[in-house]
Amino acid sequence: MDATAPQSPAGLRTTPSWLLNQAATHAGRLISAGFAAHDLRGYHYRLLAALAESGPASQADLGRRCAIDRSDVVAAVNDLTGRGLVVRAPDPADRRRNVISLTEAGADEAHRMADTVARVQDDLLAPLSSAERDQLTRLLTRLLEHHSGH
Amino acid sequence: MDATAPQSPAGLRTTPSWLLNQAATHAGRLISAGFAAHDLRGYHYRLLAALAESGPASQADLGRRCAIDRSDVVAAVNDLTGRGLVVRAPDPADRRRNVISLTEAGADEAHRMADTVARVQDDLLAPLSSAERDQLTRLLTRLLEHHSGH
DNA sequence: CAGAAACGTTGGCTTCACCAACGTTGGTGG
């Protein structure tokens, strides 16, 4: 989809939802290219990042914090346990829950992936000045707060 | 993914690629909700919009302009011809090509979908002033130009 | 005129986002 990039229809090109979609798609390509080196995907990173930041949590909690469906958390946690990055243990205080915790390898991987993500941001935002990056971040944050804080 | 929206990890919440992803995801939800009334999806709209704007075109051309893979254009055009919104005819000037043209019904549908899209933009950008909307549009446009003009 | 390139098409793959349903466990109101 790259090489020859003729004019998209103006009707699309100037539409914010289209711009968001395309920018996110492009960011996604950069991100997954970065993650490929770790042999992990987006869901895995979100979970590792959440655990690295806030410590052990139940799967439902992780799902809420990472905007991942409960059922998808199951599969991703399975992957992560399979790689020894995470441990799943029943919560003694509430037997409905599993407590997910980072292993040391998992904490390491979380760090490495965070580095990768940081590098990608620089790549992604290359054309923008630091003030503009802040602008963009603020605008997007307000958009999201409005549409989810409700 | 909605109701309770506790704090996402700050490590994600402040990351531009995450913000883009989330904002685009949300925009996508609004857009597909709007398109559902037309019983069409994103690819269909892109193609109709391109045809409405620039007239008949080959499938490869449409794919390039709409950022849709050639193989996906085939399927989407199949759908659209099935609904009588579009006509596929061999190009007499180049027998490798098909020329895709809007029917009248297709032109009408393109208009209606454009209206839907416009309404969604208002919804999406509700929290932003008109100056801020321009800001956002400009920033995203520059991002895309940088990353595709190359 | 031979080889490279473009086109349409088939068939397949992966990621992400969702949904419905089930059995289990925990909390609550009558």
Added chain:
DNA sequence: CCACCAACGTTGGTGAAGCCAACGTTTCTG
């Protein structure tokens, strides 16, 4: 106390979207 409802993990499935490889046909080029 117990019936009921909510939350949790899990299974299995759906669909949109973005890709890629390969093939036969047609066109362009060296």
